[in-house]
Amino acid sequence: MKSESLLTEYLPDSSLRIDPDVAGLEDFPREFFRLETAHVARGLIGAWFVRRYRSKWYGARIIETEAYLGIEDKAAHSWRGRRTPRVEPMYRDGGHLYVFLVYGMHSCANVVTRPPGIPEAVLLRAAEGPEGTPAKLLSGPGRLCAALGITVASSGIDLLSGGDIRLFQGTGCDTIGVSKRIGVDYAGEAAEWPLRFFDTTSRAVSGPARLRRK
DNA sequence: CACATGATCGCCT
DNA sequence: GGCGATCATGTGG
Numbered sequence: 282m283k284s285e286s287l288l289t290e291y292l293p294d295s296s297l298r299i300d301p302d303v304a305g306l307e308d309f310p311r312e313f314f315r316l317e318t319a320h321v322a323r324g325l326i327g328a329w330f331v332r333r334y335r336s337k338w339y340g341a342r343i344i345e346t347e348a349y350l351g352i353e354d355k356a357a358h359s360w361r362g363r364r365t366p367r368v369e370p371m372y373r374d375g376g377h378l379y380v381f382l383v384y385g386m387h388s389c390a391n392v393v394t395r396p397p398g399i400p401e402a403v404l405l406r407a408a409e410g411p412e413g414t415p416a417k418l419l420s421g422p423g424r425l426c427a428a429l430g431i432t433v434a435s436s437g438i439d440l441l442s443g444g445d446i447r448l449f450q451g452t453g454c455d456t457i458g459v460s461k462r463i464g465v466d467y468a469g470e471a472a473e474w475p476l477r478f479f480d481t482t483s484r485a486v487s488g489p490a491r492l493r494r495k
Numbered sequence: 496c497a498c499a500t501g502a503t504c505g506c507c508t
Numbered sequence: 509g510g511c512g513a514t515c516a517t518g519t520g521g
Contacts, residue, residue: 347513356513367506385504387514404513423514433505464513487514490496 292430297339297410301331306449308441314375318394318401321375322348323478325392325403327451332429334445339429341408341419342451345479345486347462349391351401356468359400370437371400378446380426380436387423390431392440392448406463406477409485421487456481458495463488 306329314321323346331340349357351371358368358381370379370393377393379402391402408419419425426432431446440448458481465472479486479493486493 349513358513363507365507381513382505383512384502384514385512386502389513391513406513421514462513467512 292334292339295339295410295428296414297341297428299329299331299338299340301329301338301340301447301449304329306331309376309448309450311374311376311441314392314394314441315396316375316394318348318350318403319476321392321394322346322403322476323457325405325448326457326478326480327454329449329451330390330405330408330425330429331449332431332446334430341410341414341425341429343405343408344483345405345407345477347404347406347478348394348476349402349404350471350474350476351395351399354401354468354474355471356462356465357401362400364400367436368400371402372398373437376439376441376448378435378438378440380431380433382433383423388426388432389422390426407479407483407485407487409483416484420485424487454480458493460492460495463492 325343325346328343329340331338351359352362359371373393374397375394379391379393380388390405394401406422408425418428458479459475460477461473462477
């Protein structure tokens, strides 16, 4: 099934339906997203990533993230201050969305961090739906975007201004594991930095098994 | 589980 | 021209 079709074919009947009001979900304060990126990445474990489609809301609980530290981080798109149309959203204020396409076919969603002008972000790597939802559905940055129908068309939007894609606070997580990031072996020393965070109790954690406990 | 491969194309050099 | 912040599928242990 193509990723695009998931938006129109999977979502409407999805178990990912959620009503933010009924669930009592609350926005993060803007200041949270301006804090140190690794701190935000850790703090987003347990948060809710939701979107509205045809007036109904769908979403899932984030269980895996990675921090990308901007100009000093060889693994980051903004390494050495690179500033192109694609990367531009990373230079915005914390709380914006940055979506890019990898390998010509998969979208990856990021939450921009730090104040305007500092191009850092948190990659949303995996999430989990309610009990009964196939773990694989939202396991991996590409699958997460496909299941929720997130594409580059939404890159640059603000997640805190009441739009169709939002991020809400969760109940926190006290079983967080840490590891190096996945798929950035080309980044030299930066490839070893412990910037990946995940809920060790979730079955939806992506990546090789050797990086799932810690 | 580890590893290998093909798919597929926008972005940057 | 070359190469990914990936995934599905295949092989072999």
